[in-house]
C-alpha cells in the first residue's frame with residue numbers, strides 16, 4: 001500500500017488519519033500521493049499548510065487558530081483567584097500523563113505546546129515530604145496549553161486549556177469591562193467549558209470573604225454562559241476538612257443552584273497515600289469530565305424502516 005504524503009501519518013499501517021479525517025482516503029495529504037490524477041504531485045496540499053511556526057511554547061490568542069484549523073478545538077477556560085492552584089493543576093495534569101496515568105476514553109496523542117508543558121513539569125517537584133510549585137502567573141500573561149486527544153474510534157480532538165493570572169479574574173468579577181480584565185474577557189468569549197477554582201486554604205483563612213469572592217466570579221461566569229459546562233474544582237483539598245462546615249455546604253448549594261451542566265471535584269497535590277485519589281485520580285478526572293462534554297459528530301443511524309401497512313404513502317414508496 002502507498003504511503004501518505006504527510007510523513008507523520010501512519011494511515012498505510014493503521015488506517016487512521018493523522019489529521020483526524022474520519023475517512024483517510026479523503027484526506028488531501030492522502031490524495032496527494034494516492035490519487036491517480038495527482039500521483040506525481042507530492043507537494044503539501046494548500047489547505048493544510050500551517051501558519052504555525054512550531055516552537056512548542058504555549059499559544060497566544062492569535063496563535064490558537066492554527067490549532068483550531070484541524071477539527072475545531074475544544075477550549076477550556078480556567079477561572080479562579082490568584083494563588084488558587086490553577087497553574088499547579090496544569091503542571092500536575094501533565095506530570096500524571098508523563099508518568100503513564102491514563103485519561104478515560106481518550107489517549108494522549110501529543111501536543112503543540114510541549115515546551116510549555118515541560119516547563120511546568122519542571123517547576124512542579126513532588127518530594128516525599130515537600131512540594132515545590134510553579135511561580136505565580138504574571139498579570140499580563142495569558143496562554144493556551146494544547147493536548148491532542150485520540151478517542152476510541154481513533155479520531156483526534158484538540159483541547160486547549162487557558163492559563164492566566166488570577167488577578168484578572170478578580171478585576172473582571174467586579175467590573176467585566178475593566179481595562180485590566182481583557183484576558184478574562186477573552187477567555188470567557190473563547191472557551192467551550194470552564195473550570196472554576198475554589199481554594200480551600202483561602203476559605204479557611206478568609207472564610208465568608210473568600211466565599212463571596214468565589215460567588216462573584218461564578219456570577220460573572222453565569223451571566224452569558226448559555227449551555228457551556230462548568231466544573232468547580234476544590235483545590236488544596238488536603239485541607240478541605242478544615243473549611244468551616246457552614247461555608248462549605250452553603251457555597252456548594254449556591255453553585256448547584258447557579259449552574260445546569262455542572263460537576264464538582266476535589267483535588268490536591270499533596271499525597272497522604274500512594275496513590276492518593278485526590279492527587280493521582282482526581283486531577284485527570286477533571287479533564288475526563290470536560291472531555292465528555294466535547295460535542296461528538298452526529299452519527300447517521302441506519303434504522304430499518306418499519307411502517308404500518310395502512311400507510312399508503314410508504315406502501316406506495318416501497319413498491320416503486
Ligand SMILES: Nc1nc2c(ncn2[C@@H]2O[C@H](COP(=O)(O)OP(=O)(O)OP(=O)(O)O)[C@@H](O)[C@H]2O)c(=O)[nH]1
Pocket residue numbers: 080081082083084085086087088089133134135136137138164165166167201235236237238239267268269270
Ligand atoms: N495545601 C496545598 N497547597 C497548594 C496545593 N497546590 C498549590 N498549593 C499552593 O498554592 C500556591 C499557588 O498555586 P498556583 O498554581 O501558582 O496558583 P494560581 O492559581 O496559578 O495563581 P496565579 O497564577 O497567581 O493566579 C502554590 O505556590 C502552593 O503554595 C495543594 O494541593 N495543597
Ligand SMILES: [Mg+2]
Pocket residue numbers: 086087088135136137164165166
Ligand atoms: Mg498561575
